[in-house]
Amino acid sequence: MSSSAKRPITVALVDDYDVVVMGVANMFDNYRDRIVVAELDATMGVSDDVDVVLYDSFAQPESDHHEIGVLVANPHARRVVVYTWNFHPDLIESAKRHGAHGYLSKTLPARDLVAALEAVHAGELVVSDAPARTRTAVGLDWPGRGEGLSDRESEILALITQGKSNAEVAALTYLSPNTVKSYIRTIYRKIDVDSRTKAVLWGVKHGFTPDHNRIEHWKGGP
Template sequence: MHSDSDTPAGLRVALSTDSELVTHGLAAMLSPYADRIHLVTSGSPADVTLIDPTVVDLEEALTRHERGRLAFYVWDVSAALVTLAKEHGIGGCLTKHLAADRLVLAIERIHAGHVVVELSPRQESVTASPLAQSPLTPREASVIRLITNGLSNEDIAFYLNLSINSVKSYIRSTYRKIDAGSRAQAVVWGVRNGYLSEPEETGLSTAS
């Protein structure tokens, strides 16, 4: 891990306090990509800081964070974690199962301002459902996009100019088509199928 005085050019990435296994493993994974990305000491200025909210206190980490973007770095990415990330303006949720090349690309995209969600292989096998095969109507697709981005039924009704009963009807039909038994399952499906949007792409920042 580089010190602040000898950091080379490229994105600076800090790993907030984590296990020795993860810390040294991440350093080894990123070493072949030193021209694009490198680790700096935890707490040092960084372009992207990886934090595991199951290991560190999230509120404390947010309070101490001064610059760059934050991303969750956890073993399993849950729908609740995606929602939590969105609520706090965190740039992504990345599984610790990610291969080095995908991790580097994800970090670069987060630094560029994108929202990135990467699930573990186990989760992908459960939730993967190609968008091209989706039977959703355009209205149902709009509803699942807004659900994935954390809007309540009332917000969806306002955003789409629908009655609350119409929203509930679209939600029921959408859940049947994507085989979701809960809102959390619908969020995970939406994330895996490209419905997690940037606020500037959908205007969601002004609708909630």
């Protein structure tokens, strides 16, 4: 076994929601001998090179992969992996074109996620199989989880809180307009609101406003 294989790989988690980053980091707690997490926040970034950047796409415009290209171009990031529930073929191909080294599902158990990141670190291009059905990875966290929102519902509410229309949400997430409307009806029921304005106000109050400093920091380099 080579010396590089003996040491844990270093992973930077990139998202502009603190609770999301913490949720992903918690998944790696039992794998500290294989994964060392370098968390990013608004005030302190990664000062050393990292083996893999895990880019969580929570509430990001998934049809715009500019952020992926920025991370790929960052000299401190040896590999870049997208971490998402959205497996539309066009999104996968776009991520590849922008230089992503992996496209991993949020439904992966922690052990499989760790193994996939190790494979990416070893030089493989890893793309998860598309999830057969909606399922949430154990250990993840996201805004609104405590109030009963699923991860997908939270992502849609986050986009609404950012001012996106139903049509924009549908385009960004590659969902049909009718599916988006169905999600929104469920969200309204779960958070006990009856209008979009009230939903936005609820979202702002409950942590659905992103901290863009996290990814802006990576644009400038650690």
